[in-house]
Amino acid sequence: MEQGCFTALITPFNKAEELDRQGLEQLIDFQIQNGITGILATGTTGESPTFKWKEHDHVIALTAKQTKGNCLCIAGTGSNNTQEAIVGAGHAAEEGVDAILMVDPYYNGPSSLEIRKEYYEVVAKQYPDMDIIPYIIPGRTGAQMLPQDLAILSENCPNITSVKEATGNFDNMTLTRKYCGDNFNILSGDDALVYEMMTHPEINACGSISVMANIAPKSMARMVTLLNQGKKQEALKIQNALKPLLDLVVVTTQEDTKNYGPVTCRARNPLPLKTMMQVLGMPSGPCRKPLGKMTAKGFEIVLKTMKQVHADTPDIFKPIAGFFNVDIDERL
Structure with a gap:
């Protein structure tokens, strides 16, 4: 995969939690028009854990068709069942995607060696012509392929030349670069760390698979481009403007249970993102259960942050206003 900024696209639903096909098509066009390098369909942000495989394949097919000739298309096809991952990869290959993203197997807890x-090796050898991007995110999977095994994997499988790095662990990132070499592509899977990962001399990430590019594709893509050009100061200005939004991937509040004291509530991606998109007038709809709605406190944090960002840097939401024909001032 080439360097750049890829949007981990949401999957818009209607009130019945069914796919909003028209909304999906609009979101893809919005991304293309704002210069994104590529789109990831059916990732975590796209709520793939809630999909039946027929739905999963349908979203990939729609995205692959619409992005063809316009931007790159990555399909999320990972599983905690290798045979299922093979089937998913096969369908993605049939649809002509440019790469597949495979998350480390979750819940059943394989070792790094087993992973x-x-x-990965089983799927990579089954589809040697398909670019495969391992996705390392132990905070969600409870398992992790370590840099040592990633390096061996990239040596054994020529179609694995990139990783989506979402460990949040800089020691892990530096080891990945050390063991995998200078020609291996490290893509940030954490919006808040993109700038640091791309400017760190022992990491040298070359891009991002971004959550907040759903609402700020032009700004995120520009920042990544500037960083790849070595224009750190220009990129830092964009990073500073975006930072309040990037910090909303997870929104943490203390909620009162009345009789049992306060509890910590963590609204995780894509819930804060979809909430923002609804406020801004973009196709999004609800999250599928078991994700629910933002609490009142969480929503207040999101709205306050959006107002701040719009007041400080109105250009960030300007592409939304033009494409979706909405008045951002009125909506905020």
Whole structure:
């Protein structure tokens, strides 16, 4: 995969939690018009854990068709079942996607060695012409392929030349660069760390698979481009303007249970993002259960932050206003 900014696209639903096809098509066009390098369909942000495989394949097919000739298309096809991952990869290959993203197997807890040998290598050798991007996010999976096994994997499988790095662990990132070499592509999977990962001399990430590019594709893509050009100061200005939004990937509040004291509530991606998109007048709809709605406190944090960003840097939401024909001032 080439360097750049890829949007981890949401999947818009209607009130019945069914796919909003027209909304999906609009969101893809919005991304293309704002210069994104590529689109990731059916990732975590796209709520793939809630999909039946027929839905999963349908969203990939629609996205692959619409992006063809306009931007790159990545399909999320990972699983905690290797045979299922093979089937998903096969469908993505049939649809002509440019790459697949495979998350480390979740819940059943394989070792790093098992993840490499019994999962990634099996799929990579089954589809040698398909670019495969391992997705390392132990905070969601409870398992992790370590940099040592990633390096062996990239040596054994020529179609694995990139990783989506979302460990949040800079020691892990530096080891990945050390073991995998200078020609291996590290893509940030954490919006808040993109700037640091791309400017760190021992990491040298070359791009991002971004959540907030759903609402700020032009700004995110510009920042990544500037960083790849070595224009750190120009990129830092964009990073500073975006930072309040980037910090909203997870929104943490203290909620009162009345009789049992306060509890910590963490609204995780894509819930804060979809909430913002609804406020801004973009196709989004609800999250599928078991994700629910933002609490009143959480919504207040989101709205306050959006107002601040719009007041400080109105150009960030300007592409939304033009494409979706909405008045941002009125909506905020």
